[in-house]
Amino acid sequence: MTRTAPTTFERRRRRSDSVAVAMIKIWAFTAIVILIVIIGYIVFKGMVSQSLQESQIIPTFSTPDQSLVVIANKKSGFHSMPYDVLRQFFDGRSFSLRRITHVNEDVKLFYETGLKSDISEYLMLDEKSFQRSEASQLSASEVLKHVSANPGGIGLISKETALPSNVVKLQLEDVVLAVHPSVTELLGNIKLSKIDQQAIKPLFNGEYTNWKELQGQDLSIVVVTSLSEVRQIPGSVALVPYREAFLAQSERLQVLSSQTRRNFTLRYIFEKPVEMGKYGGISTIIGNTLLMVFVTLLFSVPLGVGSAVFMVEFRANKRLLSIARTGVDLLAGVPSIIFGLFGLLVFVQLAGWSFSLLSGSMTLALMVLPTIIRTSEEALLSVSPSLKEASVALGATKWETIIKVLLPAASPGIVTGIILAIGRAVGETAALIYTIGSGVDFASGPLSSARVLAMHIFLTITEGQRMDRAFASAMVLVFLVLFINILARLSARRLIRNGTN
């Protein structure tokens, strides 16, 4: 038998088939791609925070001959100390590390005996400021001892000595970009006021010749070395110490630097929130979340499992069964905002529980009820009837059969349902905005307001201040959800194994 070559029609048919199937496969895997992108992005932004900073002081630049050595406790998270920050500390205007680093400690200043006049001259401060900052004057070895004992300790000594292991020397950043006034002049809608940190090195290496290349005026760049030259030559620029530039009131360029810091730290989980979560960690918020889940389950599990038992055990009553099932189906479809409205009306206002853990948890309990009922019903239905019959044959009443035989046999499936319900409760916001309140402290009782993790993320975003914090919390939430998901899968697997045995 000879095979005839496929006709054009046949070929076209086959080609369209393979194209269609390939399209289906490609589309199908976009779901995985989307998931990876979302989770990857949240985790990345949760781990690392990038922030743009604008300051006069150039990061990582310091004048070579410094008479002062700045040391700090390793725990403070400092690697370098900008001049203006140090000045703020000694001026008594800034007293907490959390404005500058992720560490939530009060600043404690120490300086070596005899350095007082040097410091006040260098930082351009008078004696009064020193009193305000409560800096203590000690001998050099005492300064070292105190800095190593205080997590927020910062010390000034005259010369570098051997430092204790938990004390680091800080680089004192005190250099600014002084320019001739013609550079920053507003002319024809163009004004140069800031410069990217990346552009500074090339600028002094002579890679730029005209300010135009840096979005400034059409003016040639002159690189000089001293302040006096800067004042005379149009278009000139020099690196000078902050103090000199400040005293001479010379024109300075702002420096734009992007800072990459670690965002999520273990400390973030275990520390209490400060100033509504702007600083500090989220320990109490995680605690509230767990508490809320517990209270939610306290109400929804007995109701849900009871409902499922009824729907399985009393199947004979067809009409009642269909009514109950319709109720479950309808409840499952109700959007969470409607639950929120109901919670506001009934629990917050009518019951008088105000914005509290109890109001929020009751609202959630209603919301997760269908999830628990459906999975429990399935689990109960899959229990083999012979078990039940054996129990009844031994003289057990229906109630005893349910408690001692049916529920234990169906427990893996019920547990899966409960875990799914937890997953839903943990991430809910819309139903909680007007029911659970927003206090960041650990809930002291069922009627106290309790901020939970998802709500914390929502509030942080809407307050619009610390997006990096929102991402760190979001990462915690994503991992929580992942964990719950894996737990649910493990318990489902146990269910299948039991079933096959």
Place this chain on the structure above:
Amino acid sequence: MIQTIGQALGRREKNQSIRKGLDATAAKLLLLTALVSLLAVVLISLFIMAQSIPFFSEVPLRQFLFSTQWAPSANYPTYGIFSFIVTSIIVTLLALAFSTPIALSTAIYLSEFAQGKMASLLRQSIELLAGIPSIIYGLFGIAVVVPLVRNTLGGNGYSLLSASLILAIMILPTIINVSEVSIRAVSRELREASVAMGATRWQTIKGVVLPAAKSGIVSSIILGIGRAVGETTAVLLVGGNAPIFPTSAISMGRTLTMNIITDMSYAEGTHMSALFATGILLFAFILVLNLIVVSVSRKSRLESER
């Protein structure tokens, strides 16, 4: 001796009656718990309806539904939610347009082609996608989708388009799961008959499997609509939340859910009951959608039993 036996028997009888009593009480208790869900639905509708009744005595229904003027804090307050209805519809339709091709392809792939590790990986990803909270989608939307829309299409990025893109991702699992079940339920004979007639895989899917699974696919899409219309937090964060009539896909807009959640924090009196009226509209819409799904699935169950 006889006395003790008698006592024991008496105890047993007493015990027995307690057991019987317990049994009867338990049955009643279970009946009560079974009706809790239904009771909840009824209570929710009653309470919200009761709150919105005073509103309808003040503002005619026609004005409420078909006016685009929403100015509850003005000197002469107006309560028209037509723009919000239209925004909700547009956002939902756009989300469906983005989501349905991907979701149906995935469902077809899972039920017709998928085998082994890849299939289980895909299935787990979809499960996870369904488990991610809406606040996370909202955050992702603000950080990624909004700037993307702003940079490619202009506007400020907070738009109907951004909202519908996020919604499209959120309703994927719903559509995939329900339609996969119904595609899987199509009987083997139908498929084999089609292949025996010489149809290719694609022709079988297009001409036989999808039409046979139609009712399930329709219910999956209706459930998707329900989820999209009811979603609040994620769209609130990326939708712009401006109470205006949307003019294009990149203009800002406010959906029904956003309207409820935004104004709830400060509303009083008629304004408050206007929000509950908005809630009733949303609730009624979703109940109707769900009733359709329930009846469709019941009908198909009856058909398959026959």
